[in-house]
Amino acid sequence: MKLRTLAAVAALSASLFAGAALADGRVSAALExxxxxxxxxxxxxxxxxxxxxxCVAASAPSRAITAASCKALVKEVGRVSAFGGESKSLDAEDLGRCNGAAKSDAK
Structure with a gap:
């Protein structure tokens, strides 16, 4: 029984570590x-x-690839034409919402 419990805990720990490791990655934004x-x-x-x-974030949490995160970035640097990482990118609709927050003097 103890061995089975120990094996279950080890498997759970390994899966949590792997999930956390995959959540971080490179995120980039192409500026207009x-x-x-x-x-x-x-x-x-x-x-x-x-x-x-x-703009590049070499190691970013998965929550960094959202329209809200993109909005925070464009408020500082202006409109973007692309925003995302290796496994996920914002679609045209999210990019539109994101760019709505761009600095008014950026073109």
Whole structure:
């Protein structure tokens, strides 16, 4: 009985660790207009480094790929043409909502 319980706990721990490991990844945003200078911005629990026409968060939680996170980013750097990671990206509708929050002086 103890061995079976120990095996179940080990399996559960391994699956939780694997899920957490897969939740973090690279998230990038393609900017419609490049930033003037290299900038760091925190949005959706991720630190984005923006340089030129791209913002990249090297290690971001899965919650960073949402329209809300995108909105926080575009408030600082302007409109984006794409936002997402390896396994998930915002669709056209979410990008539209995201870009609605863009800085008014960004084009």
């Amino acid at each position: 207009a490049p930033v003037a200078a290299k900038t760091k911005i925190v949005a959706g629990g991720a630190v984005f480094v923006c340089d030129g026409a791209e």
